[in-house]
Amino acid sequence: MTSERSTTGKTRRVGGVLAAALCALALTACGTEGAREAAAGAAMAATPTASPTPTAARPDPMDDPGLTVEEHRDALAFMRLVTEVAAPCEGSSKGLPAGSPSMQPPPRPGDSGVPVPVEDLPPLGxxxxxxxxxxxxxxxxxxxxxxxxxxxxxxxxxxxxxxxxTAAHVEKALAEIGYNLPYRLHGPEEAGGRVRFTLDLRGGELCLDGAYDGTRTTFDPYGVHPAVYCTDVKRRG
Structure with missing residues (x-):
């Protein structure tokens, strides 16, 4: 009788140990699988998503049928500003303002200073x-x-x-002098103690990069094909 009880007790203890061991193995497997999933998720999150290459010309925001009356009014006011600023320049250099600001490229992050080779634009036809x-x-x-x-x-x-x-200060100052259309103003963004912005001033091909450091504003004008955004352009250097 004693032998049977002893054997039964041993069996129960062995069974309990085996069950505990199986549970431990299962938890380890689950933990390992969870760690693998977390690592895979982190790797996916760290992989940058490539911007798709446009397959057609960028649409003109003015052609959006959903524009409100106010948005049309603001767009026309902006175009009046662009036309008025350029008017004294037509066919003459007398329109240059006295004490013109520094038109030089604001420092660009990662810019090596090496000119980028450029292809000729396709012919008009x-x-x-x-x-x-x-x-x-x-x-x-x-x-x-x-x-x-x-x-x-x-x-x-x-x-x-x-x-x-600060971005908020620059955006407010630009809005007060008429440069306040969302699709004409890219940025402003704070970087390296400066606020950088890009203005689409195209009635023709003019875009303007600017940078403000709290004391002085520098500018870099360049031409952009009408079928792309100012921020799409591949600069020459």
Whole structure:
């Protein structure tokens, strides 16, 4: 009798130990699987998503049928501003403002200073779409170079020494002098103690990169094909 009880007790203890061991193995497996899943998720999150290459010309926001009356009004006001600023430049260099601001490239993060080779734009008769070709920088004419100086002068007058280099401050200052259309103003963004922004001033091909450091504003004008955004362009250097 005693032997049977002893054997039964041993069997129960062995069974309990085996059960505990199986549970421990299961938990370890689950933990390992969870760690693998977490690692896989982290790897996926760390992998950047490539921006798709446009398969057609960028749409003009003015062609959006959903624009409200107010948005149409704001767009027309912006185009009036662009036209008025450029008007004194037409066919003459007399429109250059006195004390023109510094038109030099603001420092760009990761810029090696090595010029980027550029292809010629397709001829006007070539209607095939090639994003890599139409995103090349376009040479500005004299009128638009003059207009760039005039826009820069207006912005520098509003910004220089006006306050700390914060995105909110720059956006407010630009809005007060008429540069307040969301699809015409890219940024402003704070980086390296400066606020950087890009203005789409195209009635023709003019775009303008700007940077404000709390004291002074610098500008870099360049030409952009109408089928792409200012931020799409591949700069020459």
């Amino acid at each position: 070539d209607t095939s779409w090639n994003f890599e070709r139409v995103r090349q920088e376009v040479e500005l004419g004299d009128t638009e170079k003059c207009a760039a100086l005039r826009h820069g002068s207006r912005i520098a007058k509003a910004l220089d020494g006006s306050g700390d280099p």
